[in-house]
Amino acid sequence: MLDERIIRKLQKYRLETRKVRAAVMQGERRSKKRGLSNEFADFRAYVPGDDIRRIDWNIYARHNRPFLRLYEDEQNLEVHVLLDTSISMDWGEGPENKLDFSRKIGGAIAVMALAGGDRFQISAIQGDRIAANSGSLSGRKSTRRALAFLQNQSAAGETMLSAALSAFTVQKRRPGLVILLSDLFSQDGSEEGLRQLDSQGHETVVVHILAKDELEPPWSGELKFEDAETGAIREVTVNPQVVSAYQRRLAAWQAGIRRFCRHRGIQYLATHTHQPWETTITRDLRRMRLVR
Amino acid sequence: MKFLSPSLLWLAGLSIPIVILYLLRVRREPIRVSSVFLWDKIVLENWVDTPWQRLKRNLLLLIQLLILMALVLGLARPAIALPKPASGSVILLLDASASMQATDVLPNRFAAARAEAISILDTLDQDAQAGVVLVGPEPGFIVPMTTDRTGARAALSAATPSSGTADWKTALSLAAGAARGIGGLATLIILSDGGIRNDSLPALPGEVRYVSIGRHGENLAITGLAVRRAPAGSELFVGVTNYGSRPVRAVLAVDFDGSLLTAQQLELQPGENVRAFEKNLPVRSGLYTVRLEPAAGASDPLDVFDLDNRAAIWHQTETSNRILLGSEGNYFLEALINAMPGYAVTQALPDDSNRIGSFGDDFDILILDGLGLSENISANLLWVNPPENALFPVGPLFTPQAGNAVVHPDPRTEFLAWNNINILAAKTVEMPDWAASLVETDGRALVFAGEIGDRKIAVLTFDLRDSDLPLQVDFPVLFANLLDYLGGPGDGLPTGFTNAGEAVVLPAPIAGETLHVLSPDGAPLAVSQSDSGVVRFIPFQVGVYRVELHGANGRLRTYPIAVNLISAEESSLEPREELSIAGTAVRSSTGDETGYRELTGWLIGAAFILLLVEWLVYQRPQIGDRWPFRAKQRLDTRF
Numbered sequence: 042m043l044d045e046r047i048i049r050k051l052q053k054y055r056l057e058t059r060k061v062r063a064a065v066m067q068g069e070r071r072s073k074k075r076g077l078s079n080e081f082a083d084f085r086a087y088v089p090g091d092d093i094r095r096i097d098w099n100i101y102a103r104h105n106r107p108f109l110r111l112y113e114d115e116q117n118l119e120v121h122v123l124l125d126t127s128i129s130m131d132w133g134e135g136p137e138n139k140l141d142f143s144r145k146i147g148g149a150i151a152v153m154a155l156a157g158g159d160r161f162q163i164s165a166i167q168g169d170r171i172a173a174n175s176g177s178l179s180g181r182k183s184t185r186r187a188l189a190f191l192q193n194q195s196a197a198g199e200t201m202l203s204a205a206l207s208a209f210t211v212q213k214r215r216p217g218l219v220i221l222l223s224d225l226f227s228q229d230g231s232e233e234g235l236r237q238l239d240s241q242g243h244e245t246v247v248v249h250i251l252a253k254d255e256l257e258p259p260w261s262g263e264l265k266f267e268d269a270e271t272g273a274i275r276e277v278t279v280n281p282q283v284v285s286a287y288q289r290r291l292a293a294w295q296a297g298i299r300r301f302c303r304h305r306g307i308q309y310l311a312t313h314t315h316q317p318w319e320t321t322i323t324r325d326l327r328r329m330r331l332v333r
Numbered sequence: 334m335k336f337l338s339p340s341l342l343w344l345a346g347l348s349i350p351i352v353i354l355y356l357l358r359v360r361r362e363p364i365r366v367s368s369v370f371l372w373d374k375i376v377l378e379n380w381v382d383t384p385w386q387r388l389k390r391n392l393l394l395l396i397q398l399l400i401l402m403a404l405v406l407g408l409a410r411p412a413i414a415l416p417k418p419a420s421g422s423v424i425l426l427l428d429a430s431a432s433m434q435a436t437d438v439l440p441n442r443f444a445a446a447r448a449e450a451i452s453i454l455d456t457l458d459q460d461a462q463a464g465v466v467l468v469g470p471e472p473g474f475i476v477p478m479t480t481d482r483t484g485a486r487a488a489l490s491a492a493t494p495s496s497g498t499a500d501w502k503t504a505l506s507l508a509a510g511a512a513r514g515i516g517g518l519a520t521l522i523i524l525s526d527g528g529i530r531n532d533s534l535p536a537l538p539g540e541v542r543y544v545s546i547g548r549h550g551e552n553l554a555i556t557g558l559a560v561r562r563a564p565a566g567s568e569l570f571v572g573v574t575n576y577g578s579r580p581v582r583a584v585l586a587v588d589f590d591g592s593l594l595t596a597q598q599l600e601l602q603p604g605e606n607v608r609a610f611e612k613n614l615p616v617r618s619g620l621y622t623v624r625l626e627p628a629a630g631a632s633d634p635l636d637v638f639d640l641d642n643r644a645a646i647w648h649q650t651e652t653s654n655r656i657l658l659g660s661e662g663n664y665f666l667e668a669l670i671n672a673m674p675g676y677a678v679t680q681a682l683p684d685d686s687n688r689i690g691s692f693g694d695d696f697d698i699l700i701l702d703g704l705g706l707s708e709n710i711s712a713n714l715l716w717v718n719p720p721e722n723a724l725f726p727v728g729p730l731f732t733p734q735a736g737n738a739v740v741h742p743d744p745r746t747e748f749l750a751w752n753n754i755n756i757l758a759a760k761t762v763e764m765p766d767w768a769a770s771l772v773e774t775d776g777r778a779l780v781f782a783g784e785i786g787d788r789k790i791a792v793l794t795f796d797l798r799d800s801d802l803p804l805q806v807d808f809p810v811l812f813a814n815l816l817d818y819l820g821g822p823g824d825g826l827p828t829g830f831t832n833a834g835e836a837v838v839l840p841a842p843i844a845g846e847t848l849h850v851l852s853p854d855g856a857p858l859a860v861s862q863s864d865s866g867v868v869r870f871i872p873f874q875v876g877v878y879r880v881e882l883h884g885a886n887g888r889l890r891t892y893p894i895a896v897n898l899i900s901a902e903e904s905s906l907e908p909r910e911e912l913s914i915a916g917t918a919v920r921s922s923t924g925d926e927t928g929y930r931e932l933t934g935w936l937i938g939a940a941f942i943l944l945l946v947e948w949l950v951y952q953r954p955q956i957g958d959r960w961p962f963r964a965k966q967r968l969d970t971r972f
Contacts, residue, residue, distance in 0.1 A: 132367035139367075226368040255367060265361040268369040275369045276361055286375050294371065 042192050043148050048184065051149050051322070052156035057333050058118060058218050058244050084108040119162070119177075119217030120154040121243075122147045123209065124194060126165045126172065128270040129226045131196030133252040137314040143222040143250055144191045145318040150220055151187035153332065155180060159218075161187060165194045166223070169204030171212065172197075199270045202227035206234025216242035225249055225298065226270070232301055239305045246308045246331060249295065253315045256291065258284055337410035337931065344405045348398050355394050396947040400940050407936035421518055422462040422478070424508045425450050427492065428525035428546070429469040430499035431833065431875075431903040435526070437548045437637040443494040446524040446546045451489055453522065454482055455930050462519070464511055465489060470497035470834030470871065472504035478511060478519075496640055496875045497834020498900055501529045505537060505914070512538045523919070527909025528902055536915040543912050545921035550907030551577035553625055554641035556606065556899060558830065560614075560621055560648045567614040567648060571623050575601035576905050582628040583635055587611055590619040598628060618649050620877065620893050640875050641904045645895035646830045656820075657681055657712070659689040660702035665803030666717065669812055670700060676816070687720075698820040703796060713789040713819040715812075718760070718796040724785065725768070725792075728761030733774040733795075745782055745791070745814045746771050754802050759795035768792075780811070782818065791815045830895035833875050837894060839868040842882055849881040853896075872896040 043051070087096060087107035100108045124147050130140040147163060154161040155178060165173040175190040202223065209219075219238055225231050225247075238245045258279065266275045277283065295311055302309040308329050312321050326332040336342065366372070427450055433443040454463055463485055465476035475492055476485045512519040520540045523529075526547040557572025575581050580603065586596040595611055625642040627635045635642060656678045658670050671678050679696065681689050688705040696712050703718040721727045733756045740751045751772055761777055764770060768783030768790070782791035802808050831837055839860075842848045848868055850858040853876025860870040872878055878894040898904075912919045 129367045224367070226370045252367065255371075260364055263361045265363045266366045266369050266372055267363060269365055269367050271369075273369050275372050277372055277375065283375060287371055290371050290375060 042144060042188050043152070047149075047319075048152050051152040052181070054153045054322070054332050055157040056118070056120060056150070056153050056159060056218065057330055059330070084110060118154070118157075118159040119213075119215060120150065120159045121209075121213060121217055121219045122150055122161075122163045123206070123219060123221045123223070124163060124165050124191070125200060125202070125221070125223030126167050126194050126196050127198055127200035127226075128196050129200060129224055130250075132224075132255070132269065133314050136318075137252060139224055139250050139252055139314055140194075140196050142314045142318050143248075144194070146222055146248060146250075146321055147220075148188050148191050149318070149322045151178075151191070152184055155184050155187065162213075163187060163190055164209060166200075166202070166205040166209075167198040169201035169229075170208050171205060200224075200227045201229045202231040203229045203234035206231070207237050209234075210237045210241045210243075216244070218246070219243045220246045220248060222248050222250060224251055224255075228271075231298070235302070235307055236305065239307060244308075245302075246329070247298070247302060247310070248321070249298065249309065249311045251311070251313050253313065256288075256313055258287060334411055334413045334932075336406075337412050339409055341408040342405060344408065345402065347405075348401055351397055351401065352394070355391060392950055393947060396943055396950065400943045400947065403936045403940035403943060407933045407940065410931055410933050411936070412931045421458075421520065422515055423453065423457065423464075423520045423522055424478075424511055425453065425463065425465045425476075426468050426504055426508055426521065426523045426525070427465055427489075428499055428523070428528070429467050429492065429494045430525075430528060431494070431496045431640050431898050431900070432526055432528045432638065432906055433494045433546070434496070434640060435547065435552070435638040435906050437551070437906070438546065441494075442526055442546045446544075447489055447492060449524055449544055449546070451486055454485055454489075457482075462515065464508075464519075465492075466504050466508050467492050468499045468501060468504040468525075469495035470500055470873065472500050472507060474507065474511070478515065495834060495873050496898055497832065497873055498903055499528070502534055506535050509535055509537050523912065525912075526906065527912060528905065529912055529914075534914045536917075541914065541917070541919050543919045543921050545908050545910055547906065547908030549578075549637075550905065551579060552636045552638045552641070552904055552906045553577065553581045553583055553601065554638070554904035555623060555625060555644045555897075556641075556901055556904060557608070558623060558644045558646050558897065558899060560646050560829070562616060562648075565613055566616050569611040569614055569621055569623075569646075571609045571611075572606060573599060573601065573609065573625065574606040574901070574904065575603055576907070577636070578603050581635070582631070584626045584628055585609055586624045586626060588622040588624070589615065591622075594621075618647075620895065621646050621648055638904070638906055640898045641900075643875075644830065644897040644899060645877055645893075646897075647893050647895050655679070655696045656698045656700060656816075657689065657696040658700045658702070659683060659704045660700070661704075663702050663797060665808070666700075666702055666797055669803070669809055673813065673816065698816060711788060715791050715815055715819055717793045719762075719792055719794070724790065725765040726763045728763065730758040731761055731775070731777060732757065733759055733777075733779060738772055738774045738779065740772050741770060743769070743771055745818050746780075746811075747814055748810050749807055749814070751807055754805060754807065755800060756795050756802070757799040759799075762792070762794050782815070789819050791819060830897050830899075831872065832900060833873055833896050833898050834871060836869055836871050837878075839870075839880065842868075847883045849883070850894075851879040851881065853877055 084097065084100065085108065087109055091109055095109045096107045097110045100106075124143055126140065130143065132139050133142075136142070151161050151163065158179070161178045161183070163175040164171045173190075173194065175187060178187050200223075202225065206221075223231075231247075235245060235247065261279045261284075263278050264276070266277060267273070268275075299309045299311075301307075308331065310321070310325055310329060312325060322332060427446055429443065433441065433446065435442050438445040450465065457463055460480060462478045462480055463476065463482075464474055464478040465485065465488065466472055467475045476488045479485060508521050512521060518539065520542060521537055523541070523543045524546060525543070527545060553573065553575050555571060556574040557570065559570045561568055569587065571585060571587070573583075573585060580600065582598065582600045584596055585599050587594045594614070597609065599607055599609070601607055622645045623643065625635060627633070656670060656676050658667065658678055658680045659682075660666060660680065661683060667680065670676065683689060683704050686705065688707050689699070689701065698715060699712045700715045701717065701719070703720070705720050706714065706716070706722055706724070708723075719727060735753065735755050738751045738754060740746050740749050749772070756779065759777070759779055762781070764778055764781060765783070767785050768781045770778040770781045772778070772780040778792075778794055780791070780793055782789070784790070797803055802811075839848065848860070850860050850868075850870055852858050852872070853874050858870055858872075858878070860868050862868050872894070875896055875898050878896060880892045880894060882890040884890075910921045
């Protein structure tokens with residue numbers, strides 16, 4: 042899915058957050074939470090500048106090298122990628138397929154998160170639940186596992202985003218960075234689910250992915266549309282006026298989502314599959330200061 | 334308006350199945366999409382109040398319903414009511430005389446009459462027969478009795494008026510004959526301005542109606558033209574008449590051979606006739622042309638009829654046509670000379686001295702048959718069997734040997750064969766210096782000719798009664814050649830003028846000549862030639878025709894023939910409201926019956942145009958950018 046060259050490039054990038062900060066305690070990140078947790082998390086090598094009071098002297102005695110003890114609640118950012126794997130995501134040919142595009146975005150985020158020492162987890166959304174979960178991954182050694190998980194996800198079922206996001210918030214109470222990769226074609230909408238994410242303290246990024254023919258319908262004449270997910274039939278006489286109306290409707294819908302997200306501090310990115318996925322990472326997410 | 338076949342209007346009910354077909358669901362192409370989420374609302378917006386909303390904005394449906402309505406109405410044969418001059422079969426007599434070219438009705442009376450004739454045809458029942466007689470100098474059916482309206486209209490549209498007087502007697506006879514041919518059930522309709530001479534018109538079977546054409550009779554015309562030779566010079570007479578109801582001022586101009594000779598102002602009161610004389614004119618042959626023109630400073634046309642505002646006349650003065658024949662009674666010679674076309678022959682008997690007495694210079698050629706010559710006569714001379722005289726010595730008689738004659742090549746012996754001419758006795762003449770032998774035998778002249786000063790002399794040295802020459806073809810040939818030499822051609826062509834529509838007779842061309850007649854516009858005219866060679870043609874145009882005589886030796890002679898319209902009947906333009914035919918008065922009327930002009934053709938044409946529009950609307954999405962009239966956006970059937 043991502044070749045070595047791309048992985049090496051991506052490992053030079055890091056994910057940034059705005060809302061979630063590491064605690065004062067050393068570590069890779071700062072948490073918003075005060076105080077320390079006694080829950081040991083990990084060791085890491087001492088680098089000049091670290092607080093010497095955190096050196097684990099036992100390890101030093103044994104190995105004659107200083108290591109710092111890290112605790113759970115402080116540093117490592119939990120990055121969650123929520124991948125919409127409903128049937129509507131399996132749309133488009135080749136690199137313009139939305140699911141394939143989303144996998145690559147998700148894979149890039151995984152590389153960046155794991156390279157940056159963040160904890161990373163991928164959840165596949167199908168219907169109203171989390172259909173699959175990669176488990177918590179950390180360290181660069183987990184990159185292949187993350188990419189393999191993404192590659193194995195296939196499209197099935199309808200989309201009930203709000204219900205699925207709500208189920209996610211029940212499972213994951215610790216705030217983290219949640220990146221939703223979806224076309225947002227949901228039977229129950231997405232606002233309620235996003236609201237719950239926000240109220241739980243997650244820093245949420247919505248990457249709204251659409252295919253070219255969803256932005257610019259290429260058809261005309263007397264047509265009968267069949268929904269790929271639900272099988273619903275709609276008879277439409279498509280002409281330039283109808284296409285214009287569709288595009289106005291699409292723009293209004295996206296504007297509504299953008300407005301909702303802005304009010305709640307949720308970052309929203311509308312992208313499309315006929316631009317290279319790398320552009321989404323290197324340009325769009327960097328502009329949003331999610332990537333540096 | 335009414336429908337002639339209203340029973341077919343039920344076909345309008347076909348509009349119901351057309352609408353139903355549009356209400357039915359059309360076949361739609363199935364397309365799989367990722368989600369119909371965004372299409373939902375649009376479908377709702379576009380399908381409010383279906384199916385009626387679909388009907389409301391469907392251009393194709395509207396066009397198809399219009400096509401159906403046009404066809405149904407056309408089949409029902411809508412027609413507008415019009416006054417109808419007649420019911421049943423009709424025979425139209427369309428006046429094509431010169432007066433119908435008057436422009437008091439635009440573009441002219443004939444065009445108005447023709448339009449009226451076509452209008453009458455349009456009101457006839459489909460099974461009624463109609464025929465059209467074009468009444469000109471030579472009337473005839475241009476549309477034989479037929480039910481074919483299309484052909485009749487085409488023939489009427491191609492008809493043109495003449496410049497001559499209409500022969501109503503022949504035309505009415507033709508019409509009466511045709512009417513009797515269908516049992517006398519046809520109505521005769523005369524479309525004319527009323528210029529019909531009432532004399533000897535035949536009685537007509539069936540009903541006769543008259544449609545008067547024309548609005549007024551304001552016309553100034555040349556009604557007389559003559560020229561003569563007088564002792565003091567030629568004299569020209571012109572008659573001008575004002576047929577209108579208002580005084581008229583005009584200029585009368587006279588041209589001679591294309592050059593203006595005189596011009597004078599005329600002022601005529603209504604109905605006045607003026608005679609103008611021009612005297613002391615040149616005494617020579619030429620063409621006089623007289624013209625009526627508006628007075629100086631006048632901006633309006635002189636009148637509404639131009640054909641009688643000009644005329645021409647040929648004045649022949651230099652004629653060599655006057656012959657004095659001195660003979661004691663030679664039947665063959667007298668018959669031949671008198672039969673020569675174009676020669677005015679006067680016979681004279683000799684006096685006691687066997688001579689012709691003094692007769693002045695009124696003759697161009699003197700023919701003496703065995704008579705002596707008076708010394709005081711200086712005319713050109715054709716001398717047959719001359720006695721002793723002072724012009725040439727005359728010797729004893731001799732008998733020419735048959736078959737020994739020699740004909741010398743000379744224009745005066747053209748076409749002369751002199752085969753088997755037997756002469757009992759001829760006089761021996763010593764050839765004078767001034768003469769040349771034309772025919773001789775044994776070295777002695779039988780025919781000789783020459784000139785003494787300005788005087789031409791031709792001599793036959795034998796008595797015609799002593800030969801069989803008068804019984805031979807060479808007899809008229811020899812005399813025609815000699816007379817031509819002595820005095821010029823006896824052309825026999827008309828002098829003065831002739832009226833358009835009147836036959837012109839021309840003498841047969843002499844052997845070796847071909848005759849051509851050219852119309853005033855230079856186009857060659859077809860002429861007929863009788864067995865005797867006499868040429869006849871009828872000039873239908875007003876103007877100067879030209880006769881060309883092409884000789885075998887390349888010689889070309891041309892003569893003008895002036896053709897005018899000098900006719901009180903045609904120049905009196907006042908339309909008449911009543912005709913008198915064989916004692917029966919016929920008043921102008923449009924008829925008491927009501928006819929109908931069908932509009933079916935228009936509706937069928939409209940249906941075809943709508944069909945084309947429907948095709949264009951249906952094909953417009955495929956035509957795309959090539960569509961010349963781009964709407965705000967590309968549309969299919971909805972608007």
